[in-house]
Amino acid sequence: MQNEMVALARRARIASRQLNRLSTEMKNSCLRAMADALMQDQELIRGENEKDLAAGKESGLSSAMLDRLDLTPKRFEAMANGLREVADLPDPVGHVIEERHRPNGLLLRKVATPIGVIAIIYESRPNVTADAAGLCFKAGNATILRGGKEAIHSNQAIARTLITAARTACPDFPEHAIQVVPTTDREAIPVLLAQTESIDLCIPRGGEGLIRAVAECSRIPVIKHYKGVCHVYTDRDAAPEMAQAIVVNSKTQRPGVCNAAETWLVDKECDAMMVLKIAQALTAAGVQLRVDQPTSECLTAGGIPFELATDEDWDEEYLDLVISVKMVDGVQGAIDHVNQHGSGHSDSIVTRQESTAKQFLSEVDASAVYWNTSTRFTDGAEFGMGAEIGISTDKIGARGPMGLPELTTYKWIGTSDGLIRG
Amino acid sequence: MQNEMVALARRARIASRQLNRLSTEMKNSCLRAMADALMQDQELIRGENEKDLAAGKESGLSSAMLDRLDLTPKRFEAMANGLREVADLPDPVGHVIEERHRPNGLLLRKVATPIGVIAIIYESRPNVTADAAGLCFKAGNATILRGGKEAIHSNQAIARTLITAARTACPDFPEHAIQVVPTTDREAIPVLLAQTESIDLCIPRGGEGLIRAVAECSRIPVIKHYKGVCHVYTDRDAAPEMAQAIVVNSKTQRPGVCNAAETWLVDKECDAMMVLKIAQALTAAGVQLRVDQPTSECLTAGGIPFELATDEDWDEEYLDLVISVKMVDGVQGAIDHVNQHGSGHSDSIVTRQESTAKQFLSEVDASAVYWNTSTRFTDGAEFGMGAEIGISTDKIGARGPMGLPELTTYKWIGTSDGLIRG
Numbered sequence: 001m002q003n004e005m006v007a008l009a010r011r012a013r014i015a016s017r018q019l020n021r022l023s024t025e026m027k028n029s030c031l032r033a034m035a036d037a038l039m040q041d042q043e044l045i046r047g048e049n050e051k052d053l054a055a056g057k058e059s060g061l062s063s064a065m066l067d068r069l070d071l072t073p074k075r076f077e078a079m080a081n082g083l084r085e086v087a088d089l090p091d092p093v094g095h096v097i098e099e100r101h102r103p104n105g106l107l108l109r110k111v112a113t114p115i116g117v118i119a120i121i122y123e124s125r126p127n128v129t130a131d132a133a134g135l136c137f138k139a140g141n142a143t144i145l146r147g148g149k150e151a152i153h154s155n156q157a158i159a160r161t162l163i164t165a166a167r168t169a170c171p172d173f174p175e176h177a178i179q180v181v182p183t184t185d186r187e188a189i190p191v192l193l194a195q196t197e198s199i200d201l202c203i204p205r206g207g208e209g210l211i212r213a214v215a216e217c218s219r220i221p222v223i224k225h226y227k228g229v230c231h232v233y234t235d236r237d238a239a240p241e242m243a244q245a246i247v248v249n250s251k252t253q254r255p256g257v258c259n260a261a262e263t264w265l266v267d268k269e270c271d272a273m274m275v276l277k278i279a280q281a282l283t284a285a286g287v288q289l290r291v292d293q294p295t296s297e298c299l300t301a302g303g304i305p306f307e308l309a310t311d312e313d314w315d316e317e318y319l320d321l322v323i324s325v326k327m328v329d330g331v332q333g334a335i336d337h338v339n340q341h342g343s344g345h346s347d348s349i350v351t352r353q354e355s356t357a358k359q360f361l362s363e364v365d366a367s368a369v370y371w372n373t374s375t376r377f378t379d380g381a382e383f384g385m386g387a388e389i390g391i392s393t394d395k396i397g398a399r400g401p402m403g404l405p406e407l408t409t410y411k412w413i414g415t416s417d418g419l420i421r422g
Numbered sequence: 423m424q425n426e427m428v429a430l431a432r433r434a435r436i437a438s439r440q441l442n443r444l445s446t447e448m449k450n451s452c453l454r455a456m457a458d459a460l461m462q463d464q465e466l467i468r469g470e471n472e473k474d475l476a477a478g479k480e481s482g483l484s485s486a487m488l489d490r491l492d493l494t495p496k497r498f499e500a501m502a503n504g505l506r507e508v509a510d511l512p513d514p515v516g517h518v519i520e521e522r523h524r525p526n527g528l529l530l531r532k533v534a535t536p537i538g539v540i541a542i543i544y545e546s547r548p549n550v551t552a553d554a555a556g557l558c559f560k561a562g563n564a565t566i567l568r569g570g571k572e573a574i575h576s577n578q579a580i581a582r583t584l585i586t587a588a589r590t591a592c593p594d595f596p597e598h599a600i601q602v603v604p605t606t607d608r609e610a611i612p613v614l615l616a617q618t619e620s621i622d623l624c625i626p627r628g629g630e631g632l633i634r635a636v637a638e639c640s641r642i643p644v645i646k647h648y649k650g651v652c653h654v655y656t657d658r659d660a661a662p663e664m665a666q667a668i669v670v671n672s673k674t675q676r677p678g679v680c681n682a683a684e685t686w687l688v689d690k691e692c693d694a695m696m697v698l699k700i701a702q703a704l705t706a707a708g709v710q711l712r713v714d715q716p717t718s719e720c721l722t723a724g725g726i727p728f729e730l731a732t733d734e735d736w737d738e739e740y741l742d743l744v745i746s747v748k749m750v751d752g753v754q755g756a757i758d759h760v761n762q763h764g765s766g767h768s769d770s771i772v773t774r775q776e777s778t779a780k781q782f783l784s785e786v787d788a789s790a791v792y793w794n795t796s797t798r799f800t801d802g803a804e805f806g807m808g809a810e811i812g813i814s815t816d817k818i819g820a821r822g823p824m825g826l827p828e829l830t831t832y833k834w835i836g837t838s839d840g841l842i843r844g
Contacts, residue, residue: 017761020785100806106799108806115817116787200817221643221818242840249842339439361835363442365538368834376843377528377836384522384530395537395622395831396643396819409817412790413783414799418664420671421798 001183005191008144008179009198012117015174016142020114022172024091027138030166030173031087035080037165038130038158042076048157049126056150068124069151079130079158082387086134089386092405093140107415112408114140116200119192120389121146121214123206126154132205133162133178135389139407142177144192144199149184156180193218200409201397205390208317223402225367225393227317228258228345230375233334233360234278235351236269242372243350244278250348250375252285256319258391259346259378263314265334266295268327276302279325287321294327314341331356335363342366344393346375367393367400423605427613430566430601431620434539437596438564442536444594446513449560452588452595453509457502459587460552460580464498470579471548478572490546491573501552501580504809508556511808514827515562529837534830536562538622541614542811543568543636545628548576554627555584555600557811561829564599566614566621571606578602615640622831623819627812630739645824647789647815649739650680650767652797655756655782656700657773658691664794665772666700671796672770674707678741680813681768681800685736687756688717690749698724701747709743716749736763753778757785764788766815768797789815789822 022030038045049071056066098110118141120132129145136143147155159180166173181188193202193214202222204214215222232250234243250261264282266275275298279289283304290309291299299306306325313324314337328334331349338347348370349360357371368378378401380388385403392398398406444452460467471493478488520532540563542554551567558565569577581602588595603610615624615636624644626636637644654672656665672683686704688697697720701711705726712731713721721728728747735746736759750756753771760769770792771782779793790800800823802810807825814820820828 017785017787102804102806106795106804113787216641219638221816223818239840245840245842253843363439365439365535366833368836370836371838372840373528373836373838374842377841378834382524382528382843383834384524394643396645399832400834410821411788412800412805412822414790414792414795416793416795418661418667418794419799420667420796421675421804 001185001188002191004183005188006195008181009117009192009195011176012142012144012179013198015176016114016116018172018174019137019140019142019177022170026170026172027091028087029169031083031134031138033165033169034130034134034162035083035087037161038076038080038083041161042073045154045157045161046071048153051153052126052151059150061150065124065150069126069154071126071154075127079127082131083134086138086387086404089138089404091138092408095405097410104419105416106419109413110410111413112405113411115407115409117142117144117198118407119144119146119199119202119220121189121202121204121206121210122148123210124148124151126151126158128205129155129158129180130162131387132389133159135387135404136407137177139404141407142174144179144181146181146189146192152184156182189214190217193220196220203390221397223390223392223394223397225258225343225345225391227343228260229263229315229317229341229343230259230261230345231263231265231334231338231342231347232261232375233265233328233331233338233347233349234267234270234274235331235349235353235356236267237353237356238270238274238350239352240271240274240277243274244281246348246350246372246374247278248281248285251282251287251323252321253374253376255321258317259375260319261323261375262316262318263324263326263341265326265328265337267330267334268294269330272298272301276304279304282323285321287323289323289325291325292327295325317343331360335360338364338366345391346370346378348373348375367391423607423610424613426605427610428617430603431539431614431617433598434564434566434601435620437598438536438538440594440596441559441562441564441599444592448592448594449513450509451591453505453556453560455587455591456552456556456584457505457509459583460498460502460505463583464495467576467579467583468493470575473575474548474573481572483572487546487572491548491576493548493576497549501549504553505556508560508809508826511560511826513560514830517827519832526841527838528841531835532832533835534827535833537829537831539564539566539620540829541566541568541621541624541642543611543624543626543628543632544570545632546570546573548573548580550627551577551580551602552584553809554811555581557809557826558829559599561826563829564596566601566603568603568611568614574606578604611636612639615642618642625812643819645814645816645819647680647765647767647813649765650682651685651737651739651763651765652681652683652767653685653687653756653760653764653769654683654797655687655750655753655760655769655771656689656692656696657753657771657775657778658689659775659778660692660696660772661774662693662696662699665696666703668770668772668794668796669700670703670707672798673704673709673745674743675796675798677743680739681797682741683745683797684738684740685746685748685763687748687750687759689752689756690716691752694720694723698726701726704745707743709745711745711747713747714749717747739765753782757782760786760788767813768792768800770795770797789813
């Protein structure tokens with residue numbers, strides 16, 4: 001198994017060099033051919049998917065897990081459309097990020113290049129196989145895909161279809177540019193993540209447990225986010241209706257995702273009426289409030305139901321219609337709370353006071369910070385990226401939503417007319 | 423010791439938040455005050471340095487090591503001038519890298535921010551203490567400095583002077599923004615490099631052994647280069663005089679540094695006279711040639727001395743007046759050799775043929791690639807960065823010479839007039 005993983009990673013490295021020679025047009029025709037082939041091979045892939053579903057039922061997977069595993073006709077269409085959209089996006093490779101003319105005649109250009117080989121480690125959704133492989137491929141990278149063991153037949157069938165289609169559309173497509181790890185052995189993961197000579201980056205996608213396990217054992221750089229403990233801070237100078245709309249939207253518009261708010265921070269100088277109205281609106285939207293002592297006094301006066309928060313609540317990602325609420329000492333109190341308890345994902349301030357906003361935006365340490373805006377906007381599509389492979393809360397490499405440009409690195413290209421150093 | 427390292431890292435994290443509030447002007451006056459103080463405290467620091475020198479002599483350090491350790495008046499001046507130059511450089515923090523106006527009214531700005539806490543692990547030169555702390559500080563980062571045990575008194579004395587000067591110049595300077603690890607216990611390093619909650623990045627500086635040891639044990643992202651196995655490829659379409667000048671300059675202008683060439687790749691279609699002339703020029707400059715079989719035949723015909731290369735030579739960083747020479751099958755052969763044996767540092771092609779150059783520049787996987795230019799230009803000063811903390815051959819995070827902007831990350835700042843997601 002050790003040897004198998006080393007060989008697989010080396011094949012990916014070689015394929016990544018060959019990928020570098022494909023033109024944008026070639027890559028786009030591969031992507032469109034992959035999309036068509038997924039629709040054409042639907043029956044075939046569905047057959048493999050049913051093996052996974054049957055095994056999943058037998059092993060007692062939850063209905064939620066079985067649903068994620070199920071490749072419905074709608075999901076085939078989503079995969080195909082996703083690949084076509086990636087084909088339509090501009091090629092990030094070759095983009096000149098910066099140009100410098102040095103006084104000695106040296107022209108330096110900082111140019112976007114593929115990262116090389118990217119390992120994607122994910123859980124049960126087989127559609128990730130097509131989505132991730134397509135995005136990485138457009139940015140010139142070879143992928144090593146390791147999905148959940150419950151989706152192995154589906155993942156392998158999807159990859160086979162993608163590769164065959166790409167090779168038919170473009171004979172130069174290297175067949176090892178997309179590889180599904182053929183074993184479901186758990187021991188394969190640490191072996192794979194030790195191949196620093198052949199693999200450049202690992203992007204884990206899934207629950208916090210999976211991501212922590214990957215980050216713990218990897219010798220390869222990992223770009224990730226563990227969770228989204230996002231905050232909305234309503235300042236004393238917030239416009240009350242805007243504050244209410246943003247708190248409610250950030251919490252309730254889609255509570256199960258990472259950019260939903262988990263904590264509402266209230267400036268203790270806020271008008272009590274505003275606090276009560278926002279609390280009322282949250283309650284009316286079915287949100288349970290877990291509040292600190294000062295907030296509880298305010299809510300009791302207004303007859304609004306709540307529970308008292310425990311220390312654990314401030315670090316909790318509920319992913320549900322629950323919000324923790326804390327009174328803080330102005331913007332500095334809010335910043336200190338966010339920097340201590342936040343996950344570096346998305347945090348928002350509501351205020352009319354520009355200087356207060358600037359302090360929050362500058363001092364909160366997160367991949368996305370917002371002023372008078374819902375936290376729900378941290379997302380590749382909302383950022384105009386077209387498609388995203390994930391969101392990063394890291395500081396080295398890409399931060400925030402990761403689209404195609406975030407799947408590239410850069411090199412410096414120096415040109416002159418024979419310049420030597422004196 | 424475990425607790426001591428955890429506490430030290432946490433203090434750095436808190437200091438990094440406080441650093442974020444200092445204005446550019448404040449940071450610059452701190453840097454200038456640090457420079458003045460180093461000159462003023464010269465006697466004091468020299469006293470501590472002599473303790474290190476005495477201990478080093480006693481423990482039998484080589485004269486080269488003792489020389490690196492020795493804080494001469496010239497080195498004090500270099501440290502002070504370095505800090506003043508950093509003060510004069512533009513502040514990278516706050517730079518708007520990109521701005522996007524979304525159709526819904528959301529304004530997104532991608533803004534450079536400090537990374538946070540950076541650990542610098544280095545060997546015997548105590549001047550790194552001032553150089554690294556100054557650069558990281560200007561970019562808004564707190565530093566944890568861990569130098570060689572043989573320089574511990576010097577490093578602590580330098581840090582004390584820097585901190586005292588900064589606090590006098592600016593009372594808001596957080597005293598833990600610059601910390602020297604107070605123990606020389608080797609076990610401190612893995613403990614420190616496990617503090618992923620408090621430390622954002624590690625930059626090791628020194629020999630390959632040190633850097634590999636750090637990269638092996640770190641749970642924190644590491645930016646590094648192991649070595650510089652740099653290549654010059656002379657193509658069949660190279661201008662002979664330019665080819666000679668570039669090969670000789672890349673090898674001999676300063677053979678002991680990482681951007682010096684270690685291998686000369688010769689297109690087998692090159693004119694034999696050109697090869698002989700370049701080989702002659704190298705020999706005349708005192709360079710020993712370690713060559714493959716085809717090159718040896720050419721050199722024998724010209725009566726030029728050589729040794730036959732072994733397989734190990736192609737991966738060797740000589741750091742000396744030695745060069746390996748190999749005949750390759752055109753530009754594709756050169757690219758394949760560089761991608762297999764190079765260290766991803768700096769590689770150059772000499773050719774008049776633009777299409778050949780483009781292929782090399784695109785397909786060679788290195789942080790800097792050159793056309794008709796010596797490899798010796800990969801360097802912060804030559805890139806116009808003013809000062810560098812090191813060179814990276816990594817692909818995640820900064821690549822190539824790392825100046826102030828490379829010591830920042832970014833955040834997305836979203837602003838709107840109350841935008842919520844529908």
